[in-house]
Amino acid sequence: MTAGKFITLEGGEGVGKSTNLDFVVSRLRARGLEVIATREPGGTAFGEAVRGIFLHQDPLRPEAELLLLFAARVHHLREVIEPALRRGAWVVCDRFTDASYAYQGAGRGIKPGIIDFLRDWIQAGLRPDLTLLLDAPVDIGLRRAHQRSGPDRLEREDSAFFARVREGYLALARTEPDRIRVIDADRPLVLVQAAIAAQLDSLLDGCV
Ligand SMILES: Nc1ncnc2c1ncn2[C@@H]1O[C@H](COP(=O)(O)OP(=O)(O)O)[C@@H](O)[C@H]1O
Numbered sequence: 001m002t003a004g005k006f007i008t009l010e011g012g013e014g015v016g017k018s019t020n021l022d023f024v025v026s027r028l029r030a031r032g033l034e035v036i037a038t039r040e041p042g043g044t045a046f047g048e049a050v051r052g053i054f055l056h057q058d059p060l061r062p063e064a065e066l067l068l069l070f071a072a073r074v075h076h077l078r079e080v081i082e083p084a085l086r087r088g089a090w091v092v093c094d095r096f097t098d099a100s101y102a103y104q105g106a107g108r109g110i111k112p113g114i115i116d117f118l119r120d121w122i123q124a125g126l127r128p129d130l131t132l133l134l135d136a137p138v139d140i141g142l143r144r145a146h147q148r149s150g151p152d153r154l155e156r157e158d159s160a161f162f163a164r165v166r167e168g169y170l171a172l173a174r175t176e177p178d179r180i181r182v183i184d185a186d187r188p189l190v191l192v193q194a195a196i197a198a199q200l201d202s203l204l205d206g207c208v
């Protein structure tokens with residue numbers, strides 16, 4: 001049996017990650033693949049409990065944010081992601097470690113070396129096979145997110161914070177252009193999904 005693939009969706013608030021996660025999952029299932037859809041923080045009972053603290057505990061120090069995220073991540077990896085990949089399933093995850101570099105690193109100012117250390121300790125060599133980075137101007141994403149629900153703790157940050165997050169993500173994409181594919185999310189959904197489909201098809205074609 002071939003090993004499964006690990007796909008992540010990343011980007012700022014309201015860029016369309018959840019909407020497009022459903023699209024990715026349907027497209028892969030249509031090919032007959034076993035697909036697990038999950039999210040961070042979350043994905044396990046412990047991770048979902050951490051998510052509640054993370055989104056609502058105020059104040060929460062940047063160091064505590066990062067440690068909580070990796071505490072949830074280690075359970076998510078050991079209990080959900082790694083077993084699924086080992087049995088040949090595909091895993092599609094709404095946010096993963098790139099979000100820690102963008103939000104806690106670029107956004108909060110934690111040095112990347114500290115995040116590298118936690119990533120290497122918890123994940124060893126595991127990285128997503130494909131990351132779809134949905135990119136849109138900050139005000140557009142926030143407007144979409146606010147239409148959806150009341151703001152959580154992070155969504156109340158100022159626009160300078162989200163501008164750093166966006167630039168942090170784009171900087172990651174420049175360092176790993178093969179893994180991280182930037183998708184212009186400031187377009188009608190049908191065009192965003194055509195771009196995503198093209199990326200998925202090239203990953204699938206590489207698997208046959
Ligand atoms: N390309 C798009 N154009 C317009 N609205 C969109 C687009 N993509 C998503 N939306 C809408 O924006 C809102 C936020 O989308 P969502 O998928 O929840 O974003 P995220 O998971 O990134 O926060 C939803 O109401 C969704 O229907």
Ligand SMILES: Cc1cn([C@H]2C[C@H](O)[C@@H](COP(=O)(O)OP(=O)(O)O)O2)c(=O)[nH]c1=O
Pocket residue numbers: 012013014015017018040041069094095096097098099100101103104145154155
């Ligand atoms: C996984 C992860 C998420 N986060 C933040 C980003 C989001 O504000 C929040 C998760 O909320 P989520 O609902 O996934 O985001 P969105 O509002 O865009 O749909 O957690 C980090 O700061 N670092 C991380 O490593």
